Amino acid sequence: MDKKDAISRLIQKNRAFFSYLLSLDEKEREPERAIQLASLAARFAADYPIGCLSSTRLETLLLKYAKDLPRPAPEEAKPRSFLHVFTQAMSMGGHTRMAERWVQNRKDKDEIHHLALTMPFSGELPLLIQEAFPSPSVFSPSSSSYLERARFLRNLAMGYERIILYHHMDDPVPILAFGTADFPRPVFIYNHADHCFWIGVSIADLVLELSTRGSEFSRTKRGVIHHKILPIPLKELEPLHLSKEESRKKLGLPQDKKVILSLGATHRYWNRGDKNFQKLMLDLLKARDDIFFLMLGATSKKKYWAAIRNSPFKERVLFHPQVPREELEDFLFAADLYLEAYPKGSGTGSMEVVLYKIPAVLIRNDFAQFDSYRDFCTPFEEVLSQVLNILDKGIPEYVLEERRKAIIDHHYPHAWNQRLEEILAKAPSRHQIHPFQEPPCEIDELSQILALNQKKYSSFFRNPLFQSLPFFLKIRIRSNGLFKGIF
CATH class of the missing domain: 3.40.50.11190 (Rossmann fold)
Known part of the structure; x- marks a missing residue:
């Protein structure tokens, strides 16, 4: 069985277990416990991809209890x-x-x-x-x-x-x-x-x-x-004109290196297998011995950073898991280039870099990147060559200004x-209930990426929603998971 087939089977198992949780919910007669089971099922589907992003069946269960609540008292808004x-x-x-x-x-x-x-x-x-x-x-x-x-x-x-x-x-x-x-x-x-x-x-x-x-x-x-x-x-960001040399001196960073900054929590750097940020880092570190990586917000302890921890280039990679907001600008202006996290991107952090007109390589991904910069994102396959080219030649000022203006025109207060x-x-002026047709569950690219990096199933059992269920119900749910080969 190849990796894609294994991931497809994993998603199908997730879907089957999600359906089982809903079947328990449909049989439950005590309202509070039924609602708790519905919430637990939603939590499971959020953490373990099932091939779609909503459930008509689940929401119908909750709407039943919504109708039983008293009508709201009339009040002038x-x-x-x-x-x-x-x-x-x-x-x-x-x-x-x-x-x-x-x-x-x-x-x-x-x-x-x-x-x-x-x-x-x-x-x-x-x-x-x-x-x-x-x-x-x-x-x-x-x-x-x-x-x-x-x-x-x-x-x-x-x-x-x-x-x-x-x-x-x-x-x-x-x-x-x-x-x-x-x-x-x-x-x-x-x-x-x-x-x-x-x-x-x-x-x-x-x-x-x-x-x-x-x-x-x-x-x-x-x-x-x-x-x-x-x-x-x-x-709106205040214009800053910090010196690269002064910022590096203040932060204790090397003056003679090409500093590549990346910004994002550890979970934004999932290892996708075929396309992974860690291999990209190693390729860049091999290509030039003056490259120095500065990783803000990430910790090197996760297993997918092992290749970096064990590499001969580890001295040229610095992880900063916690950076106070007031120090962030110093780190930004110390960089020669910003490289966006992958595969999940950095969103607002990336836009702030563009607003400061810091040379940046933003990477196209399979998630929902903002319209203001998706058009100038680089396909992953072209990132290595583009980074090396920018380190040699830079980015023209007019390009940096065009990108900055695109962010302003989408996100600054006047435009927003x-x-x-x-x-x-x-917009509608009165509330309605909107019955919806649940889309077919597909094992598409997004579902596969999420499944590849889904949480361990053991974390499901540590969830307070699960822990607070009656003992007999917890045993029943665990047993079903074992029977279906999930846990």
């Missing part, structure tokens, strides 16, 4: 008001930053922006959230019950004109809260996990996509019909606000 909804209050994460910048971009628009959490929260909110949503504009439920949390969110949301969801892929509370036409306010989902399985398609009056490619995933692999592209909003206004002018 605050004019020009938005309720942003998170699962948890997180200090990091793209969706936290998106909501914060949404609010900042609209601060002179006479709008109301509040935040609701679907999980109970006590303690001090992360600083980023405090700045975007100053007290008392953050609300969270007090109950751990799924149905009580949904009731809380449904009643709270009645006071707002529009609802913007950034929920976790496996969070059932939004479907429970808004899974009825009795709730009248339009519900938008900001698709911050566009390559992942998530639940909520049936309640989305509009899906806000980050890119054209993400929009294609939603249409072909999720069954979404109503969606518009709204790029992530970026903060204009795009949002266009979307809101044509």
